[in-house]
Amino acid sequence: MNRQAFIKTAIEVLKYDRSFKELNGREQLIRMLARAEINYVQQYSFVRGGKPYQKWEVIELRFPVPLLDEANDRYEELNKLVRYVYEESDEYALQDVEIRPLVMDTPSEVTEYDVVFDEIQDTVIQGIRNAKFLVWAAVAWFSNEAIFNELLAKKNQGLNVRIIVSEEESNRRMITKLKSDGFDVKVIKRWGYNDYNRMHDKFCIIDMDYVMHGSYNWTPTANNNDETLATALDHEFVSKFAQEFMNLYME
Numbered sequence: 001m002n003r004q005a006f007i008k009t010a011i012e013v014l015k016y017d018r019s020f021k022e023l024n025g026r027e028q029l030i031r032m033l034a035r036a037e038i039n040y041v042q043q044y045s046f047v048r049g050g051k052p053y054q055k056w057e058v059i060e061l062r063f064p065v066p067l068l069d070e071a072n073d074r075y076e077e078l079n080k081l082v083r084y085v086y087e088e089s090d091e092y093a094l095q096d097v098e099i100r101p102l103v104m105d106t107p108s109e110v111t112e113y114d115v116v117f118d119e120i121q122d123t124v125i126q127g128i129r130n131a132k133f134l135v136w137a138a139v140a141w142f143s144n145e146a147i148f149n150e151l152l153a154k155k156n157q158g159l160n161v162r163i164i165v166s167e168e169e170s171n172r173r174m175i176t177k178l179k180s181d182g183f184d185v186k187v188i189k190r191w192g193y194n195d196y197n198r199m200h201d202k203f204c205i206i207d208m209d210y211v212m213h214g215s216y217n218w219t220p221t222a223n224n225n226d227e228t229l230a231t232a233l234d235h236e237f238v239s240k241f242a243q244e245f246m247n248l249y250m251e
Contacts, residue, residue: 001085001087003037003038003039003040006038006085007033007034007036007037007038009085010033010081010082010085011030011033011034013081013084013085014026014029014030014033014081015030017084019084020081020084023077025074027234027235028070028233028234029074029077029078029081031209031210031233031235032063032067032070032071032074032233034209035063035064035067035102035130035209036061036062036063036064036071036102037061037062037102038059038060038061038062039059039060039062039100040057040058040059040092041057041058041059041060042055042056042057042092043055043056043057043058043095047093050093051090051093053091054090054091054092054093055091055092055093056092056093056094056095057092057093057094057095058094058095058096058097058098059082059086059094059096059097059098060098060099060100061078061082061097061098061099061100062100062101062102063099063100063101063102064101064102064104064126064127064130065101065102065103065122065123065126065127065130066123066124066126066127066130066206066210066212066231067210067231067233068099068101069231070231070233071099072099075097075099078097078099079097082094082097083097102130103126104126104129104130105129120214120216120227120228120229121144121146121147121216123212123229123231124147124204124212124216124218124229125146125147125150127204127206127210127212127231128147128150128151128154128204128206129150130206131154131159131206131207132159132207133159133160133207134159134160134161134205134206134207134208135151135154135159135160135161135162135204135205135206136160136161136162136204136205136242136245137151137162137163137164137203137204137205137218138163138164138165138199138201138202138203138204138244138245138248139163139164139165139201139202139203139204139217139218140165140166140168140198140199140200140201140202140217141165141166141168141170141171141217141218141219142163142165142171142174142217142218142219143170143171143173143174143218143219143220144218144219144220147218148174148177148178151163151183152181152183155181155182155183160184161183161184162183162184162185162186162245162249163178163183163184163185163186164185164186164187164188164199164201164245164248164249165178165185165186165187165188165199166187166188166190166198166199166200167187167188167189167190167198168190168198170219171187175187186248186249186251188248188251199248201244201248202214202215202216202217203241203244203245205238205241205242205245208238208242209233209238210231210232210233210238211231211232211237211238211241212229212230212231213229213230213231213232213241214227214228214229214230215227215228215229216228216229
């Protein structure tokens, strides 16, 4: 079975096979697999007691970096599903199922002139690179050039990219840059006594499939702070963030 057919079959099994219909979080698994890729990794060792000259192979399930923790947490279900779908051949038998990252390469139009290793920044970038249709981001502070370049690449590819930021002095240069590059950007004014109140949202929706959210602002200084970032696939949860985004966008 080729790679695309394997993923498609696994999704169809989750949708319609009674063996998996009662599986908790079935919808999230379907959404995860729709963004995954599969590799067949042939091994050199022979299967003892198997067919003549039959060798082992390992199946790698590769998920976008923002979905990797969720995939590892659900390894037992994914392992069961893969073994259910797998078709043994005269040449190969399934030895193991492994979860691996699906790392999206730097787009040709993005120049990585300032490479900073930061797990959260890299996760955000990998999420943006994984987008196929839509990126909606609401962040209080935004001055990270690396993330800007990734968003610009997606906008130039024709994706629906919308950005909401707070009206902050530190955002002024980025707001000007976003507008001059033709982004759909909404600036939320501060309010209250001495303009003390501000938008504090920090989330990014990818294709309405998942949302990255937490305490991480899109600024270089955030890379040095003890920030958090989580990814949610639950449809209702993603819908709530999308509604929050639209409420801010329509203000």
